[in-house]
Amino acid sequence: EVVLTQSPGTLSLSPGERATLSCRASQSVNGGYLAWFQQKPGQAPRLLIYGASIRATGIPDRFSGSGSGTDFTLTINRLEPEDFAVYYCQQCSISPWTFGQGTKVEIK
Amino acid sequence: EVRLVESGGGLVQPGGSLRLSCAASGFTFSSYWMTWVRQAPGKGLEWVANIMQDGSESYYVDSVKGRFTISRDNAQKSLHLQMNSLRAEDTAVYYCARLAWSNGWIFDYWGQGTVVTVSS
Numbered sequence: 001e002v003v004l005t006q007s008p009g010t011l012s013l014s015p016g017e018r019a020t021l022s023c024r025a026s027q028s029v030n031g032g033y034l035a036w037f038q039q040k041p042g043q044a045p046r047l048l049i050y051g052a053s054i055r056a057t058g059i060p061d062r063f064s065g066s067g068s069g070t071d072f073t074l075t076i077n078r079l080e081p082e083d084f085a086v087y088y089c090q091q092c093s094i095s096p097w098t099f100g101q102g103t104k105v106e107i108k
Numbered sequence: 109e110v111r112l113v114e115s116g117g118g119l120v121q122p123g124g125s126l127r128l129s130c131a132a133s134g135f136t137f138s139s140y141w142m143t144w145v146r147q148a149p150g151k152g153l154e155w156v157a158n159i160m161q162d163g164s165e166s167y168y169v170d171s172v173k174g175r176f177t178i179s180r181d182n183a184q185k186s187l188h189l190q191m192n193s194l195r196a197e198d199t200a201v202y203y204c205a206r207l208a209w210s211n212g213w214i215f216d217y218w219g220q221g222t223v224v225t226v227s228s
Contacts, residue, residue, distance in 0.1 A: 030212070032211045032212035033212040033213060034212075035212075035214065035215065037153075037215075039153075043220075044203055044218040044219060044220055044221055045145075045153065045203070045215075045218055046218070047214065047215060047216050050210065050212060050214045050216075051210065051211055051212050054210075056214075056216065088152060088153055090153070090155075090215070092212060092213040093212075095167065096155060096169045096170065097155040097213075098155065099152055099153040099154065099155070100152070101152045102152050102153075
C-alpha cells in the first residue's frame with residue numbers, strides 16, 4: 001500500500017500569505033494519478049488538482065500543484081478567507097488507492 | 109448539472125447490514141466508473157470500492173472485502189453499497205463519487221454523504 005504523508009499537519013497563516021503543502025509517497029507514484037482535494041467542515045471533498053498539476057474546472061489560478069515520483073506540493077498563493085480548510089492528497093496509481101492524512105490550513 | 113445524492117445511512121448494530129444508495133443525475137451515468145469513499149468521525153478519507161461502467165468489474169479495499177458489495181443499476185442511474193457484517197470501525201460518512209479519466213483517474217464530482225453508525 002502506498003502511504004501518503006502530508007506535512008505539516010497544521011499550517012497557521014494569514015489571508016494574503018502563501019501556503020505550501022507537502023505530500024510524500026512511500027513509493028513512486030505516477031504523477032498522472034496524484035490529486036489534491038479541499039474539504040471544509042460538514043462538506044464533501046472538492047477536487048482541486050489532478051495529474052499532479054492540472055487545475056480542475058472552476059479552480060482559481062492561485063492554486064497550483066507540482067511534483068513527481070514521491071514528492072508533490074500544493075501551493076496556494078495569496079490565501080483568501082475561503083481557502084482555510086483541510087487539504088488531502090490522493091494517489092490512484094497503485095491499488096489500494098490511498099489518501100494522505102490531511103493538512104489543515106487555519107487562520108493565524 | 110452533475111448531482112449525486114446518497115441515502116440509506118443510519119444506526120445499525122454490530123454484525124448488521126445496511127444498503128446505501130446514490131442517485132445520479134446530470135450526466136450519462138452508464139458511461140462512468142463510480143466509487144465509494146468513507147470518512148470516519150474526525151478522520152481522513154478512505155477509498156472503499158469502485159465499479160466499472162457495466163458493473164462487470166469491481167474493486168475493494170482489503171478491510172471490506174467479503175463484507176461489502178458495490179453494484180449499480182444503469183437504468184435507474186443509481187449506485188449501491190451493500191454492507192454486511194458491519195463493525196464499529198465501519199462508522200463513517202460514506203460518499204459516492206464519479207470517476208473520470210484524463211491521463212489518470214479523477215474523483216471529479218462527489219455527493220454530500222450519508223452517515224453510517226455501527227453501535228450497540
